[in-house]
Amino acid sequence: xxxxxxxxxxxxxxxxxxxxxxxxxxxxxxxxxxxxxxxxxxxxxxxxxxxxxxxxxxxxxxxxxxxxxxxxxxxxxxxxxxxxxxxxxxxxxxxxxxxxxxxxxxxxxxxxxxxxxxxxxxxxxxxxxxxxxxxxxxxxxxxxxxxxxxxxxxxxxxxxxxxxxxxxxxxxxxxxxxxxxxxxxxxxxxxxxxxxxxxxxxxxxxxxxxxxxxxxxxxxxxxxxxxxxxxxxxxxxxxxxxxxxxxxxxxxxxxxxxxxxxxxxxxxxxxxxxxxxxxxxxxxxxxxxxxxxxxxxxxxxxxxxxxxxxxxxxxxxxxxxxxxxxxxxxxxxxxxxxxxxxxxxxxxxxxxxxxxxxxxxxxxxxxxxxxxxxxxxxxxxx
Amino acid sequence: xxxxxxxxxxxxxxxxxxxxxxxxxxxxxxxxxxxxxxxxxxxxxxxxxxxxxxxxxxxxxxxxxxxxxxxxxxxxxxxxxxxxxxxxxxxxxxxxxxxxxxxxxxxxxxxxxxxxxxxxxxxxxxxxxxxxxxxxxxxxxxxxxxxxxxxxxxxxxxxxxxxxxxxxxxxxxxxxxxxxxxxxxxxxxxxxxxxxxxxxxxxxxxxxxxxxxxxxxxxxxxxxxxxxxxxxxxxxxxxxxxxxxxxxxxxxxxxxxxxxxxxxxxxxxxxxxxxxxxxxxxxxxxxxxxxxxxxxxxxxxxxxxxxxxxxxxxxxxxxx
Numbered sequence: 001x002x003x004x005x006x007x008x009x010x011x012x013x014x015x016x017x018x019x020x021x022x023x024x025x026x027x028x029x030x031x032x033x034x035x036x037x038x039x040x041x042x043x044x045x046x047x048x049x050x051x052x053x054x055x056x057x058x059x060x061x062x063x064x065x066x067x068x069x070x071x072x073x074x075x076x077x078x079x080x081x082x083x084x085x086x087x088x089x090x091x092x093x094x095x096x097x098x099x100x101x102x103x104x105x106x107x108x109x110x111x112x113x114x115x116x117x118x119x120x121x122x123x124x125x126x127x128x129x130x131x132x133x134x135x136x137x138x139x140x141x142x143x144x145x146x147x148x149x150x151x152x153x154x155x156x157x158x159x160x161x162x163x164x165x166x167x168x169x170x171x172x173x174x175x176x177x178x179x180x181x182x183x184x185x186x187x188x189x190x191x192x193x194x195x196x197x198x199x200x201x202x203x204x205x206x207x208x209x210x211x212x213x214x215x216x217x218x219x220x221x222x223x224x225x226x227x228x229x230x231x232x233x234x235x236x237x238x239x240x241x242x243x244x245x246x247x248x249x250x251x252x253x254x255x256x257x258x259x260x261x262x263x264x265x266x267x268x269x270x271x272x273x274x275x276x277x278x279x280x281x282x283x284x285x286x287x288x289x290x291x292x293x294x295x296x297x298x299x300x301x302x303x304x305x306x307x308x309x310x311x312x313x314x315x316x317x318x319x320x321x322x323x324x325x326x327x328x329x330x331x332x333x334x335x336x337x338x339x340x341x342x343x344x345x346x347x348x349x350x351x352x353x354x355x356x357x358x359x360x361x362x363x364x365x366x367x368x369x370x371x372x373x374x375x376x377x378x379x380x381x382x
Numbered sequence: 383x384x385x386x387x388x389x390x391x392x393x394x395x396x397x398x399x400x401x402x403x404x405x406x407x408x409x410x411x412x413x414x415x416x417x418x419x420x421x422x423x424x425x426x427x428x429x430x431x432x433x434x435x436x437x438x439x440x441x442x443x444x445x446x447x448x449x450x451x452x453x454x455x456x457x458x459x460x461x462x463x464x465x466x467x468x469x470x471x472x473x474x475x476x477x478x479x480x481x482x483x484x485x486x487x488x489x490x491x492x493x494x495x496x497x498x499x500x501x502x503x504x505x506x507x508x509x510x511x512x513x514x515x516x517x518x519x520x521x522x523x524x525x526x527x528x529x530x531x532x533x534x535x536x537x538x539x540x541x542x543x544x545x546x547x548x549x550x551x552x553x554x555x556x557x558x559x560x561x562x563x564x565x566x567x568x569x570x571x572x573x574x575x576x577x578x579x580x581x582x583x584x585x586x587x588x589x590x591x592x593x594x595x596x597x598x599x600x601x602x603x604x605x606x607x608x609x610x611x612x613x614x615x616x617x618x619x620x621x622x623x624x625x626x627x628x629x630x631x632x633x634x635x636x637x638x639x640x641x642x643x644x645x646x647x648x649x650x651x652x653x654x655x656x657x658x659x660x661x662x663x664x665x666x667x668x669x670x671x672x673x674x675x676x677x678x679x680x681x682x683x684x685x686x687x688x689x690x691x692x693x694x695x696x697x698x699x700x701x702x
Binding site: 053054055076086088091092101102105149150153 | 595597598600601602603604605606607608611615616619620
């Protein structure tokens with residue numbers, strides 16, 4: 001993206017009392033992009049959003065909007081609108097007047113207000129609801145009014161603070177797709193805050209993964225999912241098995257790793273500077289990349305490793321089946337695997353059916369995490 | 383008055399359905415039945431019984447007695463002669479007495495308005511800016527309640543008298559030469575009324591402003607509203623229920639107040655409260671005093687009914 005950034009944050013820091021909630025957030029948002037702030041609660045994503053909206057001021061760092069420094073500007077002076085977590089609709093106005101609020105503040109002619117409000121309500125599929133009172137609307141409809149109210153003024157940037165958090169799962173899925181459609185149609189850049197990784201993967205052009213007041217990783221959904229750079233990202237986006245590894249040897253055919261001090265695998269990439277023999281690393285593998293067999297596979301597939309494990313749990317999840325097994329008797333580390341509920345496992349419901357199982361995966365599915373183990377990191381900030 | 387279901391006996395156990403269908407007809411009825419009986423199980427009726435009995439003996443029966451007294455005549459030596467007469471009500475229309483009622487309503491309205499202007503600022507500051515000092519400030523607002531009102535009135539006399547602190551100070555500073563007449567004038571009476579009734583305005587206003595979700599204020603600013611238009615378009619409309627409650631709580635007791643005018647006022651600030659007190663304590667005309675009291679109650683009830691009508695027509699916009 002060679003364009004000039006729409007929004008730029010430079011080294012934003014913020015403390016509430018003794019607690020430092022933002023430790024230097026820097027990022028750029030480009031016109032028309034859908035950027036998601038993803039992270040657990042308390043990671044600083046909402047605070048960052050409030051600083052962009054002008055509701056909080058950073059202790060340090062600057063906010064630039066279209067190249068202009070707006071760090072100390074009031075919210076009403078910024079070309080940024082917000083969809084609030086609990087909608088924040090005005091209870092004394094009906095749907096039309098709520099939507100028209102921003103335009104009327106700008107003293108637009110009433111004919112233009114009317115036309116644009118009706119367009120916005122049409123876009124969020126609320127035509128015909130103009131004169132409804134807010135308390136006569138369902139949660140999903142209120143959500144749509146909040147969205148219409150925020151987009152009717154055509155801001156260049158829209159901030160959405162967990163906008164779908166209060167909706168049930170089915171409605172959520174539907175609204176996700178609609179949101180994405182509306183964003184594409186209007187070409188407005190969205191910054192979307194959520195703690196739901198699936199939502200983030202569905203909607204985003206880019207995802208900023210927040211942890212303890214810092215951005216752990218910023219990238220496209222595929223990049224974040226497939227090349228997590230830290231154990232936090234690997235674990236937070238989807239789920240991941242994170243194993244301790246040690247480099248045994250490094251050569252042109254790849255890196256020899258010892259996992260949990262018990263299983264030796266050949267990782268088919270040269271780990272570069274990270275692969276000095278004796279170096280300790282964290283290694284991640286996705287549950288869906290691990291296969292569980294009831295008996296030793298007679299013909300193991302090319303390029304996989306296979307070793308025995310003790311089955312701890314075998315859970316039926318409808319479309320899939322989740323296994324917890326312990327292939328590392330010394331460390332006791334538990335591996336999670338997910339497969340579709342079919343084949344040999346169909347109908348098998350309890351762990352006792354398969355006490356001894358075989359674990360199989362491709363070493364090429366392993367991910368070596370950049371940050372070399374810092375499991376205590378997630379506990380820094382509540 | 384509508385049937386209030388106040389007797390502690392049989393009606394308390396009756397189911398809501400057994401109540402007269404005429405009961406819930408008018409708005410006033412609805413309001414009172416919501417207040418007093420409601421659609422609640424009989425356990426809460428039992429809980430209400432002591433208070434109901436108290437209200438019956440302490441309010442309803444005396445009110446009925448006043449109503450009855452107002453329809454009698456004064457005897458030659460001040461006793462009540464139990465003869466039906468509308469003469470007391472005719473007397474109220476006299477040129478002597480009618481202006482007293484008018485003056486009371488004007489004073490009450492002026493006081494209510496001043497309390498609203500002063501109180502809104504206080505409640506707004508408390509709610510939006512007071513932060514951690516909030517509790518302490520609320521206690522300070524309630525302080526006038528904790529002193530005897532006679533002590534407070536005498537303090538005002540000491541402050542405002544011809545030889546009072548304020549006059550002495552102004553003369554001492556050379557700003558005036560002869561003392562200003564503060565006391566026994568409308569100024570002192572309204573000052574006293576505002577002083578006593580300001581908390582009645584501030585507290586409901588504060589409670590109402592506290593309830594306004596701060597996200598609504600942020601949403602208005604987010605959509606481009608300056609602090610001023612945020613106030614006029616969001617905060618003020620949403621605080622309407624508090625304004626209404628505060629005005630009612632100030633206006634009603636103000637209209638019947640007599641102590642303030644008794645001590646701080648003079649002949650030209652004679653209020654309906656003073657008139658009633660005089661009939662009972664001085665003139666020994668209980669019949670006429672009762673009639674004046676009934677008229678005051680009737681006027682206030684009509685006003686209250688008007689308020690409920692307004693509320694019903696959506697005036698109370700800020701139902702959050």
